[in-house]
Amino acid sequence: MGRVVLVHGIAQQTMGPETLVARWLPALRDGLALAGGSLSSGEVKMAFFGDIFRPSGTRNLGEPPLTAADVTDPLDQELLLNWWAEAARVDPGVSGPAATTRLRTPFVIQRALDALSHSRFFADLADQLLVGALRQVRRYLTESDIRQRVRQRVLDTLTEDTRLVVAHSLGSVVAYEALHEVGTAYPQALITLGSPLGIRGMIFDRLTPAPQAGAGRWPAQLRTWTNIADRGDVVALVKTLAPVFPGAITDVSVxxxxxxxxxxxYLTARETGAAVRAALDRLP
Structure with missing residues (x-):
């Protein structure tokens, strides 16, 4: 049936749609239950694109692990430094880019990776995974073939039964762009979780369709859009989207x-459950 379509974010390349639904659905149901709602498994589908970023198997021992030396693209560097600055802002234990530290490395990129790996947010995440996450964001934004293939996965999952799209992280960018391509009256509701859509320069100004006069385009079929962000979410650098997407966005903090x-x-939050319930109750 697919009344609700879920769109995942970065670093899911070793997963699959069924695996991710099995992880997301209990949390989604918990949030809904707190808001007095319910949802069956048959009403939910995952738009999965992680495998597009999964390297093909080879006969050798694999590629060497990614390190700070691989963060050479300006977009990767800008995003990394923004994550670092935001992590320092919300986590007292993280020294910021301008702070004097005892680190011996002269490389700013390595300093950023070291700081993030010791932050509460990235919690001992290896450099390999951090650098890989940066690359996925950049590849989606700069490689047109990747971008279209990823968006097509969302378009292929949407049906006339779809009423609501719930999208997380980079998935919110994918969902937003895909909704502009649908060409139908559905889906009419969007919920974005931990979204980077409002980051000017890196994300917002690279959207398709492009913003006009500094304002993001509103997907024509949407009747409701709820954006939910944790104030400590480093990826969602801009916590409120209503100021940059004129329409009727409801920004919610969790x-x-x-x-x-x-x-x-995000999914277990009462606020998310209330947004899901309101969207499904309001739409036929």
């Missing part, structure tokens, strides 16, 4: 604890 960007605390 508290996810230490895992500010993790999708499951």
């Amino acid at each position: 508290h996810n604890g230490a895992k500010a960007h993790d999708v499951r605390p």
